[in-house]
Amino acid sequence: MKYNNIYVDGILSDITVDNGVITAVEPCPTNTVPDDPAFAIPGFANLHTHSAMTLLRSAGSGLPLFEWLNNAIFPRETKLTPEKVYEGALDACNEMKSTGTTAFNDMYFHIESTIQAAIETGLNANIALSVTDADFGNGNVKNFVDGLEKILKTISNTKITTSIAPHAIYTVSGKNLQYLADFAKEHDMLFHMHLSETQKERMDCIQQFGMPPVKYLEKLKILDKTGSRFIGAHALWLDNDEIQILGEHKANVVHCPNSNLKLGSGFRFLYTELRDAGVNVTLGTDGCASSDNLDMVEAMKTMSLLQKGIRNNPSILPADEVLGVATRNGRKALRLNDNDIKTGNVADFIIIKLNKQIFKNIDIINSTPTQRYTEFLNRLIYAGNGNYVSQTITQ
Ligand SMILES: [Zn+2]
Incomplete structure (x- = not known):
């Protein structure tokens, strides 16, 4: 050709x-x-999305994260069947492909449906099963893990990998996070989770555990177990010590500027500091319920404008650098060649x-x-x- x-x-x-x-x-x-x-x-590589959320596009506009999740998102998601998730994920894959995305990192449930949609559209994808404590069903972890292993065995497509995605530190206990980190290590899987998305998440963590989220993960040995397989979505509320810890572990973070702005989660993403500490910074849209579309060009623009704005410096993050964040860095996190x-x-x-x-x-x-x-x-x-x-x- x-x-x-x-x-x-x-x-x-x-x-x-x-x-x-x-x-x-x-x-x-x-x-x-x-x-x-x-x-x-x-x-482009879109490093954080929930494909099937095209079904919930723009839902709950105007609500802050926790209200948005509890009132607009979770009630709607309980009604989603595997067929519906397939429909939504197929729409998402087509939208991503037509706007230039060739690889994506997903986090949702009914992942067989998303896997099917990704295979049909020919995209590269890591499709992670989103997990909360409720999925462990009264300590019955074994059923859950057996289910995932069954899915793994059915995939023969070389462009698709699957992995584990503990939803967040406030929906998955420390014990279960450790269990999932061991599982990811044993199967050499990526470990994709929401991390320090809001100031509330950070403050609650300090109140409950006496330390901020990244230190909490370090204490649980999650970062030791996952290292460069760790993908933290948002990573918006970090202090300098946490940035250094993420860098020492060669972790990946995903900036989702449009979602953060829409949900009022914050805008001071510490790009330069993370990059200089050795963290692999990648870019994502997040799902269509909070970012409304899956357009990585728009995400590059917002990321770039925010960096220039918060630092009063128009030379920060020139076009070729933000393109590298949206392409090479994302693929590196997904363990794809550049x-x-x-x-x-x-x-x-x-x-x-x-x-x-x-x-x-x-x-x-x-x-x-x-x-x-x-x-x-x-x-x-x-x-x-x-x-x-x-x-x-x-x-
Ligand atoms: Zn998300």
């Missing part, structure tokens, strides 16, 4: 793909600007046509490749959204 006349890093190129692998990225023999120019960039567009890498990229309004007047002729690429990327992130993606290639 050949993709001709596409700008890769600003250079007009032909991309050759064989059996899902990029076998050549060569400059076009002619340097004439094509009539219908296009740019290719790597596909998808930079180069020979030998997996063919996993998206194509964006430049004939759209927001890209008009990019100076293709007189600019250097770097200038062209930078201008394109800034316009995509700040003026565009995922609907500008015209083709998603994923293997």
Whole structure:
């Protein structure tokens, strides 16, 4: 398969793909600007979502997290059947694919349904079974684990992994968290949980256990057991000691800026501090009930604007860096190889046509490749959204 006349890093190129692998990225023999120019960039990795929540899109708007969960979300979720979850997850996968996401990290129940939807749309995914204390059913952990192992045995698709997702420290006891961390370690699985999403979660943890959430997890040896397999969604309310602890364990965190803003959970995500401490910072949308869509371009824009705003510094998090957070870093957390567009890498990229309004007047002729690429990327992130993606290639 050949993709001709596409700008890769600003250079007009032909991309050759064989059996899902990029076998050549060569400059076009002619340097004439094509009539219908296009740019290719790597596909996005959405590191925190609840796919089937497309069924609850925009539900409970205006409520803070705990009221939102208890009054708008949990009552609706009790009515969701496996068939409904499949419908919602399929909608989500199609939405993700059409807006440029090629890999996602999910947390929900009826995971067989989400697995089916991901396989049908051809996306890479880690699909985690969300667990609370109630799922342990009066200490009957064995049934639960047997169920998950049964699901694991039925999956033969190489693009899908499954894992464990304890919902949060306030819905899963320390003892059960330890049990799940041992289970994840034994099966070499990712360990995906909500972490320090709200100030209330942090304050409640300090009140109950005498320490903030990350220190609590460290004390329980959860971070020792999971390390780089730990994926903490939100990680919004952290102190410097907690950031260092996450860094020492090479943990991953997921920033979900649109969800945090919509639920009024906060906005001071400590990106630079986390990055510099060695934490792998990734980006996610969260489910459609709190982020309303699954658009990673929009998430990149919000993340970038927040960092510039809270630090009064427009040079923080330039476009190519936020793209790395939304692509390479996410894939690293999912233990997927990077998808930079180069020979030998997996063919996993998206194509964006430049004939759209927001890209008009990019100076293709007189600019250097770097200038062209930078201008394109800034316009995509700040003026565009995922609907500008015209083709998603994923293997
Ligand atoms: Zn979530």
